[in-house]
Amino acid sequence: MTFTKAQDVINYLYSLPKLHEKADLSYIKKVLTFLDNPQDKVKTVHVTGTNGKGSTSYYLSSLLQKAGQKTGLFVSPYVFEFNERIQLNGQNISDQNLVEIANQIELILAKIRRENPAFSLVTFEYEVVMAFLYFAREKCDYAVIEVGIGGEHDKTNVIMPEVSVITTVGLDHEKIIGPTLQDIAREKSGVIKKNRPVIIGNVPKEVLPIIQQKAQEENAPLIQLGKDFKIIPNESLTLKTKSQKLSFLPKPIVEGYDVGVAVEAFSMLGLPLSQNNIIDSINRTVVPGRYQVLQNNPLIVLDGAHNIQAVQNLLNYAHCEQKRRQGQVRILIMMMKDKDIAQVFDLFHATDEVYLTTIDYPRAAKKKDFPQWIQEKYQYMSDWQAAYQNLKQKSQTNDILLVTGSFYLVGNILQMETKNAGSRY
Incomplete structure (x- = not known):
């Protein structure tokens, strides 16, 4: 197969299977071996966590980049376009490079299929191979690699990173890497490698011993939030470590944790960067669709929170703002059918105005997919554009409007607002 257009590549990727029968790394390792192991030609930082791994990767x-390193970034999901998944120095991979890289992989797959006609990569494997191949071809100094799901069995776990990161451990994807919090912690600790430092963020105390034990087994130096570095939210966001104290622009506390983890991980690499440049770099970083403020009066925040931990964090932030502003919290939420819908809706306050919506996507929950008590309690608006515009107009200066539940909804609204503004957000 030969591709000529980027959209053909993207369509093909989404036509591939999502999972193999066995959750091992043999398929991706075979392809990478045929490609001369591009993942070993670039220094990497491996980032996992139930929440916060995307923000940490961007920071x-x-x-x-601020330290002068040619930097690759592999993240998911995307907000504006698929090409965001694979970035070089903050720029999305071009359509041309996407096509070239995919065609290179197709040549290798054709060779493998001569011996094994049924051989195939799943969607995420193909994307990971594309990223490693691109970063090696462009001779990156470093690549920040965000895990898809989990850690030990994730398709990105074919690298020996300079530093590993575990941002948080919470309940999400329980059917794949659960069902318990302990199971999830064990899976995520699979990114810890022998003699390589690991930075951990806001990890629950009950699973901390699992990660500590894995680090000890691998002789991996462990740097821990709350013990080795602290985040202090005041007028500004302050990071305090054993060697320095840095103050950034104000951010929600959970974003602050991600900042702290990122700065600590960066410090492990031994690259020279002044405190002023660290502060400037963090302050200038925009993480798409994560605590992204569209406007302040009323406060409109877009965040792709789609699991219990992330939604709870977002609501904590909104209710703190509510006390300060003395306004109304409104929430426009869309969720996927396979998420913990009932548990998420248990988190809302009685005074929150919550509105349900959906988008044109197979996994998106429609009204009938919500539990009966949710259908009866909250208003459902099938047209997400009309719902958003309605709530935006309804919100007064001191009110707060959250758009959440899915990066798909957040991405759609960001694109709509960008189009309305006549320029890219």
């Missing part, structure tokens, strides 16, 4: 990428 790390910015710090590396």
Whole structure:
């Protein structure tokens, strides 16, 4: 197969299977071996976590670029376009490079299929191979690699990173890497490698011993939030470590944790960067669709929170703002059918105005997919554009409007607002 257009590549990727029968790394390792192991030709930082791994990856990428490093970034999901998944120095991979890289992989797959006609990569494997191949071809100094799901069995776990990161451990993807929090912690600790430092963020105390034990087994130096570095939210966001104290522009506390983890991970790499440049890099970083403020009066925040931990964090932030502003919290939420819908809706306050919506996507929950008590309690608006515009107009200066539940909804609204503004957000 030969591709000529980027959209053909993207369509093909989404036509591939999502999972193999066995959750091992043999398929991706075979392809990477045929490609001369591009993942070993670039220094990497490996980032996992139930929440915060995307933000941490963006902050790390910015710090590396500020330090003069040619930096690759592999993240998911995307907000504006697929090409965001694979970035070089903050720029999305071009359509031309996407096509070239995919065609290179197709040549290798054709060779493998001569011996094994049924051989195939799943979607995420193909994307990971594309990223490693691109970063090696462009001779990156470093690449920040965000895990897809989990850690030990994730398709990105074919690298020997300079530093590993575990941002948080919470309940999400329980059917794949659970069902318990302990199972999830064990899976995520799979990114810890022998003699390589690991930075951990806001990890629950009950699973901390699992990660500590894995680090000890691998002789991996462990740097821990709350013990080795602290985040202090005041007028500004302050990071305090054993060797320095840095103050950034104000951010929600959970974003602050991600900042702290990113700065600590960067410090492990031994690259020279002044305190002023670290502060400037963090302050200038925009993480798409994560606590992204569209406007302040009323406060409109877009965040792709789609699991219990992330939604709870977002609501904590909104209710703190509510006390300060003395306004109304409104929430426009869309969720996927396979998420913990009932548990998420248990988190809302009685005074929150919550509105349900959906988008044109197979996994998106429609009204009938919500539990009966949710259908009866909250208003459902099938047209997400009309719902958003309605709530935006309804919100007064001191009110707060959250758009959440899915990066798909957040991405759609960001694109709509960008189009309305006549320029890219």
